[in-house]
Amino acid sequence: MTQIRIHGRGGQGVVTAAEMLARAGFLAGHEVQAIPSFGSERTGAPVVAYCRFADVPLRTREPVLEPDVVLVQDPTLLGPAQPFAGVRPGGLVIVNTTEDAPWVREHAGDGEVDATVVTVPATRISLDTVGLPKPSAAMLGAYAGRADHVTLAAVQQVFRDRFPGRVGEANATAAAVAYAHVRGEPDPRIVPSAEVSHA
Amino acid sequence: MREVLEGSQAVARTVARCRPGVVCAYPISPQTHIVEALSVMARTGELRDCEYVNVESEFSAMSVSIGASAAGSRAYTATASQGLLYMAEAVYNAAGMGLPIVMTVANRAVGAPINIWNDHSDAMAMRDSGWLQLYAADNQEAADLHVIAFAAAEELGIPAMVCMDGFVLTHATDVLELATQEQIDGFLPPYSPTQVLDIDRPTTIGTMAGPESFTETKYLQHLRFLDAADVVEAWSDRFTEAFGREAGGLAVRYDPDTLDRDRSAPPAGAEDLVVVAMGSVIGTLQEAIAPMRAEGLPVRLVGISAYRPFPREALKAALGESRHIVVIDRALELGSGGVLTGCVGRALAGTGSRIHSVVAGLGGRPILEGSLRDVIARALAGEQRGLEFLDLKTGGVPVPPVGATEVAR
Numbered sequence: 142m143t144q145i146r147i148h149g150r151g152g153q154g155v156v157t158a159a160e161m162l163a164r165a166g167f168l169a170g171h172e173v174q175a176i177p178s179f180g181s182e183r184t185g186a187p188v189v190a191y192c193r194f195a196d197v198p199l200r201t202r203e204p205v206l207e208p209d210v211v212l213v214q215d216p217t218l219l220g221p222a223q224p225f226a227g228v229r230p231g232g233l234v235i236v237n238t239t240e241d242a243p244w245v246r247e248h249a250g251d252g253e254v255d256a257t258v259v260t261v262p263a264t265r266i267s268l269d270t271v272g273l274p275k276p277s278a279a280m281l282g283a284y285a286g287r288a289d290h291v292t293l294a295a296v297q298q299v300f301r302d303r304f305p306g307r308v309g310e311a312n313a314t315a316a317a318v319a320y321a322h323v324r325g326e327p328d329p330r331i332v333p334s335a336e337v338s339h340a
Numbered sequence: 341m342r343e344v345l346e347g348s349q350a351v352a353r354t355v356a357r358c359r360p361g362v363v364c365a366y367p368i369s370p371q372t373h374i375v376e377a378l379s380v381m382a383r384t385g386e387l388r389d390c391e392y393v394n395v396e397s398e399f400s401a402m403s404v405s406i407g408a409s410a411a412g413s414r415a416y417t418a419t420a421s422q423g424l425l426y427m428a429e430a431v432y433n434a435a436g437m438g439l440p441i442v443m444t445v446a447n448r449a450v451g452a453p454i455n456i457w458n459d460h461s462d463a464m465a466m467r468d469s470g471w472l473q474l475y476a477a478d479n480q481e482a483a484d485l486h487v488i489a490f491a492a493a494e495e496l497g498i499p500a501m502v503c504m505d506g507f508v509l510t511h512a513t514d515v516l517e518l519a520t521q522e523q524i525d526g527f528l529p530p531y532s533p534t535q536v537l538d539i540d541r542p543t544t545i546g547t548m549a550g551p552e553s554f555t556e557t558k559y560l561q562h563l564r565f566l567d568a569a570d571v572v573e574a575w576s577d578r579f580t581e582a583f584g585r586e587a588g589g590l591a592v593r594y595d596p597d598t599l600d601r602d603r604s605a606p607p608a609g610a611e612d613l614v615v616v617a618m619g620s621v622i623g624t625l626q627e628a629i630a631p632m633r634a635e636g637l638p639v640r641l642v643g644i645s646a647y648r649p650f651p652r653e654a655l656k657a658a659l660g661e662s663r664h665i666v667v668i669d670r671a672l673e674l675g676s677g678g679v680l681t682g683c684v685g686r687a688l689a690g691t692g693s694r695i696h697s698v699v700a701g702l703g704g705r706p707i708l709e710g711s712l713r714d715v716i717a718r719a720l721a722g723e724q725r726g727l728e729f730l731d732l733k734t735g736g737v738p739v740p741p742v743g744a745t746e747v748a749r
Contacts, residue, residue, distance in 0.1 A: 163344055167344045176513075201626075
């Protein structure tokens with residue numbers, strides 16, 4: 142079983158991210174579950190949501206306390222939300238920030254934890270592509286880029302299904318840009334020069 | 341088709357496929373997604389031949405449902421918490437008038453203090469209102485129970501609440517297989533009311549009953565309620581035959597080792613400790629108990645699906661020779677203990693059973709597998725007290741556990 146915890150703030154699409162991740166995981170062949178936890182439904186308030194992937198149908202309803210993967214959609218939560226809490230040894234932590242991994246560890250409160258820390262400027266990517274500070278698609282694209290639990294194609298498909306048309310396409314682009322970013326690959330929006338020369 | 345769906349969406353689509361004639365509701369968390377989805381379906385035409393009535397309160401929602409049902413229409417509504425209490429007077433009237441309305445209760449705590457999160461206090465406040473109360477263990481059952489609820493309610497002339505844990509189920513996304521329109525059309529008979537308000541053939545529904553007849557009226561209502569267990573069980577069995585999966589029923593049995601739901605599972609034995617629970621904590625108990633069984637510990641699980649009518653005989657049959665019971669309760673009878681515990685105790689009067697009451701998950705407190713295993717282990721060791729509040733924090737202002745449902749702020 143793979144357990145994922147997503148931290149963010151009300152309005153950033155944290156609950157949607159968990160549901161989209163579950164849908165992408167299902168496309169990848171997993172049994173899935175997404176559990177949101179609700180605060181007082183205020184914009185800007187810290188929000189946590191959980192997702193599980195497994196080979197057998199999921200029965201438990203307890204929150205994810207020992208995540209294999211943590212997605213932090215807002216770097217200002219690094220201190221107060223303690224996103225490293227309970228992370229399983231060798232886990233993966235992906236943070237939406239323009240800073241680097243050492244900066245994240247310094248600000249996370251528990252920077253010594255045994256985990257791979259990956260950063261991605263998901264808000265900047267979503268502003269560039271979607272035009273809104275909704276980093277979910279970029280965060281899930283980054284996740285697909287650093288683990289084989291979900292594929293980029295599945296992440297793109299669930300956003301296209303949920304938001305048909307321009308918004309879905311923009312989110313699919315955001316996921317692709319973040320995917321390339323965390324893999325050190327070229328930005329897919331930049332047309333390779335070889336093709337330009339043929340144009 | 342297996343698909344990934346939010347619990348509320350699953351319920352809304354299934355209710356729509358039951359072809360209600362009138363849906364009238366007032367939004368309240370955590371029920372809102374259900375009635376929002378139904379209102380969208382009514383607007384887009386996906387929900388055909390149905391009038392969606394907007395009202396200003398839950399009292400009106402139930403009153404409109406009563407009117408619709410009395411006029412011969414299949415009526416549906418949904419609510420939670422303070423909303424259910426606000427409609428309480430009309431809730432009793434629907435039952436007394438024999439109107440088979442189906443209502444989803446997205447179970448939520450009752451204030452004060454105000455709390456939007458899950459427990460069973462709301463439905464428990466209506467436990468003696470004369471409605472059936474069917475509790476969903478998971479989102480698949482939450483959707484399926486609505487089909488059974490319409491069928492049983494309409495055969496009995498008794499309204500039915502389908503209770504599903506607020507947020508824990510309503511807002512959770514799971515892999516589900518919804519009953520299709522064709523399947524439901526083949527399973528659920530069209531509503532043929534036994535009493536209809538008709539200006540050409542005037543009748544009175546909900547007349548006054550004085551001291552000379554009120555007791556007898558209630559006695560007849562009681563007898564009808566006793567019939568309800570067989571009817572709920574029969575429709576649940578038919579559902580299993582038709583759909584190939586279990587839903588509803590009275591007292592639910594689980595395989596001793598896999599903890600999978602299995603109506604052919606043997607009753608508990610004299611050596612067994614039996615955990616009795618209802619609602620979504622069943623899933624967490626399945627995961628908590630399976631490893632204890634693997635260690636050889638004599639623990640069994642029995643679920644309550646029909647809380648009203650309370651399934652005394654089915655519960656006793658599932659408990660078998662066991663006389664040691666832990667009840668996990670999501671509602672508190674102040675000064676006494678868990679509400680379900682009281683019902684179990686009355687059902688087992690005279691059997692010499694030891695019954696522990698564990699009150700858990702009040703106001704959205706997450707119920708953890710480890711905490712359940714701990715309390716079960718202590719009960720096995722004879723160290724558990726009669727009444728326990730699971731994970732009760734003592735001393736000073738509670739600090740939310742990091743990463744748990746409660747958000748640190």
